[in-house]
Amino acid sequence: MPCCAIITCKTKSQTASIERGGISFHRFPKEPNAREQWIDVTGRGNWMPTKTSTICSKHFTENDFIIKKSGYRYLKPGTIPREQIVQICSSSLTTNSCNAIINKPSYVAISASVQNCEGTQDLQAQASSSTLLTLTPKRDKNLKRKYTEIQELTNRMIAKSTGGGPSKQKYSPALRSFALTLDYYSPKAYEYVRKTFDTCLPDRRTLRKWYQNMGGDPGFTAESIEALKIKVKSTKYPIIAALSLDEMAIRRRIEWDGKKLLGHVDIGSGIEGDHVGIAKEALVFLVTGINCNFKVPVGYFLVDGINGRQRADLILQCLELIAETGIQIISLTFDGCAANIAMVECLNCSIKDKKFLFHTRQRIIQLL
Structure with missing residues (x-):
């Protein structure tokens, strides 16, 4: 209507x-x-x-x-x-009737008493106020809704301009593979590219999440990290553990599992193709409890020779993930190959200097 x-x-x-x-x-x-x-x-x-x-x-x-x-x-x-x-x-x-009405004289009796009269402005004000009162509830509801929307939009714009709050930026698979590969071969080059091109690459904390894989793929296993968190929550005392890494020889072979080719060098970046070399070793990371009885493999990487700088970076990634679970790593165990010695130097450590410390009444020598 x-x-x-x-x-x-x-x-x-x-x-x-x-x-x-x-x-x-x-x-x-x-x-x-x-x-x-x-x-x-x-x-x-x-x-x-x-x-x-x-x-x-x-x-x-x-x-x-x-x-x-x-x-x-x-x-x-x-x-x-x-x-x-x-x-x-x-x-x-x-027309004649209209003219007759106009020409006909009319007399109106006007009373001199004006005490009870109200001004036209007051009447108009009362009418407008009553009209506004009838519109107030619905209009007030709409104004509150619009105010809430504007406030949320303002907060999002402020957070975006100041860099505050968690970033929900999505990276393409190609950029993700490039970032993981570049960080694997040279962390310094990764930081240089990230600073030069105005943080076009994700932060290192994002890379640690990308290194985690589920379902047994190469990388740090998300199920193992979650199992360590559950172990910490169920234990009443702080857990102390040791981290070990070693290379295990595997057959150089490419196989098709029905979904993808397996056997290429894989550091968790998901890069595939004939240009990727064939892996000959699996670099395995193992966490062993010292004051608690458990052994958990936390990740592995398929490699074809890996230098000390790359090993050191993977160890740092692993230590940061384990630290988030609440477990304290107090030792690192590895064999004495040349790549591991170079890894120690990249970590600013030294195994050549031996210090002797007598801290008890008994003659016990502690090697640091």
Whole structure:
């Protein structure tokens, strides 16, 4: 049922047909300037009309319409409604009767007592205040919803501009493989590229999560890290453990498991192809409890020769993951191959200097 959009007009299609015939309803124009002027006339502030919003013909004059042969009348282009209702003489009255009414003198008795009169401004203020009171609950709800949306949008923009909060940036598989491979071969080169190109590469903490794999693929095993966390929670005392690493020889062979080729060098980056070398060793990391009885392999990598710098970086990644579980690693065990000696130097350690310390009454020598 159409009704007039002007806030002070109560004309509806049913009441119009009962009270007075010939009242029509006209939709808001599509032209922006004219549409804005129509909205201002309604007196609804920032209200926006819908497709079915209309204004009745009481707010237009007869000169604002174009009457077609069919009898339908249309508004002229650019016509602006008036907020006050325009009084239009009925077409059923003849010109002579109108002139007679105009020429007929009329006398109105005016009382001198004005004590109980109220000013028009007060009446208008009361009408507008009552109208606002009827609109307040719904409008207040909409304003609260808009305020909440604006506040959330502002917080997101501030967090994005200041770098605060967790980053939800998604990296493509190609960039992920490139980042893991570059960090594996040279951590210093990775940091240089990241700083030079304005942090286009993820942080090292993100790489540690990417190194974790589920389902037995090369890398640090997420199930093993989770098992260590459960062990720490179920133990009432701090757990002390040792970390061991060693290389295990494997057959140089490429196999198809039904989904992908297996046997290439794999450091958890997921890079495949004929350009990737064939692995000949598996570098395994094992955590052994010292004051607690357990042994957990935390990860492995398929390699074809790995230098000391790369080993040192993998050890640091492993130690950081284990530290997050709450286990304290106090020793590192490995064999004496040249690559491991170079790894120790990259970690700024030395196994050549031997210190003798007597810290008990007994002659016990501790090698540090």
